[in-house]
Amino acid sequence: MKKGSVKERRTIKGERIETEAVKGVLKQVLIGREDGAENYIMRLLTVSPGGHSPRHQHPWEHEVFILNGEGKCLLDNEWHELSKGNAVFVPRGVLHQFVNSSKNEDFEFICVIPNVEEN
């Protein structure tokens, strides 16, 4: 049996995402399948100034906690201002997007998703 893991965010390799739909996003998996996580996955998303996650929806939920910076999120058809200490629940099927509102500071948040293939 695995005895668990302790990691430091600065040492975790990330994936930089730049597509038509995504701008300036670094995704790091803090706790994933390789650690033995079977049910849900904890990621750290860092969005650069001017950056954003895709505006999309999917049949699984997000549980988010804002660590740093100033941003906003779309939930269905409504925008919400976000800063450190906010928690956001995105139910499955709900249209959503996260945007960095700051001109000079990263927008960082924890995002927990179920262990699904597409995330």
Add this chain to the structure above:
Amino acid sequence: MKKGSVKERRTIKGERIETEAVKGVLKQVLIGREDGAENYIMRLLTVSPGGHSPRHQHPWEHEVFILNGEGKCLLDNEWHELSKGNAVFVPRGVLHQFVNSSKNEDFEFICVIPNVEEN
């Protein structure tokens, strides 16, 4: 269908826990069943200086991210130093405990658990 929720940690009512096994812990549910979370629950744990969570094990996992302070955790029979930016995976069945090591600062962490009755 629920459209999701946005909360601020300072406005969420918490549960203070003081038992034989637990000292100086405030538990706040950031995202729970009432928000529509079906699969996993996001909590914020604040451990006062000198405080600790119970030393126990159970058949579900924890996914933890340290927000503030200095602490340590027991995983199986090994202690690990923790500070802001550390992520900890506690697999199901593994003995664990979280302790605030500081004399004057709260030790704060996100702890995600499956949607189980006992947590």
